[in-house]
Amino acid sequence: MAKAPTVYDVAQRAGVSIATVSRVLRRPDDVRERTRTVVHEAIRELGYVPSGAARGLAARSTGVLGLCFPDVDGIDEAADLPDPVRVGESVEVVRDVGGPVTARWSNLYLGEVMRGAELEAWRTGHAVMIGVARGLRRAQAVNELAGRVDGLAVLSKSVPDDLLAHIARRVPVVVMAGPPQDDAYDHISVDNRAGTRALVDHLIADHGLRDLAFVGGPFDSPDAHERFLGFRDALGAAGLEVPDEPAARSDFTRAGARDLARRMLEDHVTGRGTGATGHALPRGLVCSNDQTALGFLDVLTEAGVDVPGDVVLTGFDGIDATQASIPRLTTVCQPMVELGRAAVELLRSRLADPSAPAATVNLPVRVLLRESCGCS
């Protein structure tokens, strides 16, 4: 790596001009076979790898698409990051006594979104660059990402509006998984509302449930809100009383949901009825995400409440853990891979036709009926 060879080096070695070298790489059919061979030889001998930067500059297109995620780790630049542990011993033996399952990216399915995006990008020879909008330098980081790509897919809420607007003047932007919204961007959305509606329809129609409560999410989660609307839709359609607010609100974490469940259970047992649930546990609990449902399941099971016998429980998202719980959790599965794929697809068509009107792609959702709702 004394100095990476350039087209000039290759051209000289092969005894041709740099244009020919470039052509051998980009439009091989325009070059005589013999010449091509010679050039390839030189490339191999020199270990030539074209500079992406120079290519991008000259071609006015980098061939890279960006994917911007929110900071799910909650890492703040102000907090000092622990320095990597580097123990001398290469093995540590510990007794794992259980406790909360460590949070992973995979819990939030960002990996799946990435995979979908990467797959779709690969099909058309694009590369994918990911960025996490995190820390104080967030704006700078996102800006730099935007400067390096031909198009940017952004997970909703990961980038402040003004910054997004700034960036959108340079590259096409696709917003993923945001609430239905009428801005200038292309959107990929998941049908939270219809998914919940279908799930609750099932509970009412097939299991005859009428006493249902909705466990909401954080106030600032549009997803949770959408799902609540779907819940209301179903209740309304069935002629049941439609609540104005969720019966309770979880923070979307399993641990938080456990606390919430314990409080609700206590209210229930002591008959204080201070909880929004009133004096008795409802027959069915529709949770706004899987983590919440799993937290409830933990507590209910521990308290000897039978699921689905005493209480029917459902989630939303379709995370892995819902397949491993006992009983397995009925949920609505989000098409995460598809989300990434669709985002890239939309970016591509946007690049192909910059003047087309902003589009919104609504991804279908799958309701997975399992044991926690009473299905065999």
Add this chain to the structure above:
Amino acid sequence: MAKAPTVYDVAQRAGVSIATVSRVLRRPDDVRERTRTVVHEAIRELGYVPSGAARGLAARSTGVLGLCFPDVDGIDEAADLPDPVRVGESVEVVRDVGGPVTARWSNLYLGEVMRGAELEAWRTGHAVMIGVARGLRRAQAVNELAGRVDGLAVLSKSVPDDLLAHIARRVPVVVMAGPPQDDAYDHISVDNRAGTRALVDHLIADHGLRDLAFVGGPFDSPDAHERFLGFRDALGAAGLEVPDEPAARSDFTRAGARDLARRMLEDHVTGRGTGATGHALPRGLVCSNDQTALGFLDVLTEAGVDVPGDVVLTGFDGIDATQASIPRLTTVCQPMVELGRAAVELLRSRLADPSAPAATVNLPVRVLLRESCGCS
């Protein structure tokens, strides 16, 4: 996006030269505050985002680090990819009758490696670009990735040797999770051997097991081989008979392991003893990865064999599912996040000092003792 503004546009608007604009962005302290303000104003008004390509070209460094993964999806370019499903209905309701848990990237922990890499890169203002060495265009894709980055971390076996050598002439290369090897590259390795050794030591010393068998992996997996060596180390140290070969070989998938387990179980029951295990199930089965152990657990449980009562079972990797199985699986946890982090760290130090001798960082591993080995 009629035409993205450039430094020239900003300079003109702000009434300064392009050099000043560049300085405002790169070395703000060299510019008078008043000028800075004016330039920032112009940037905001125009929606200017610096071109990464031009920056990279001029600065001779892109600020991007690459991460190259093998094609875990096994997608072959020859096979036609199914076109994305786009059903009209936005909801589909299906009864999930169980069946194999869908394979996900997360199973292979690539997401975790990525996260570690991204985190570490972020700390120093680098971006991360991921690439999957997949399909027939693999060489081209890897080459392009290499052309776009300042350094490349490659998961072992994801890139053919000659291609890697070619690339390494342009950018520093770090090989992740490969077998200890003495090539010119920097290496990050996980101590498979010592990890297995420690685990098996535990089985022998603390649980008094003497009849142990090793379920290996694919022939071409250096990891599986390393782990087998660790197994042998432990047996040898305990004065037990040391096998030359694993008792059986799994293909590292849960489904494959189930088939293997069924065959072994059948051999055992019918007394045919054609399996390498002989006429009886061993008292302890040390599996070369978690998927394999879980597959065995599925079959053993179904057959009424008690784990750990009748057979002790252990895995390797530390995937999520090992925390959810019943009993929970004793395993060796790989430091995947750390792997990514260390790779980036090593790349950085390599970039800082290109002439330093090739280094190998050995990452510590954690043996997690849970119920499947007989620990409470």
Add this chain to the structure above:
DNA sequence: CTCCGAAATGTATGCGCATACACTCGCCGG
């Protein structure tokens, strides 16, 4: 053998930025 058009190759330029170097200007000490 000549001439013409197409194929093959070479020449020249610009992509957008960082930066070395030149330059201006205000200020200080002499």
Add this chain to the structure above:
DNA sequence: CCGGCGAGTGTATGCGCATACATTTCGGAG
């Protein structure tokens, strides 16, 4: 009053490549 100095800014150049356009070569047809 002059020379010098440093902060602040402008000018000019090159990074490595793609590509428009100019030029050469080649393969026939005449």
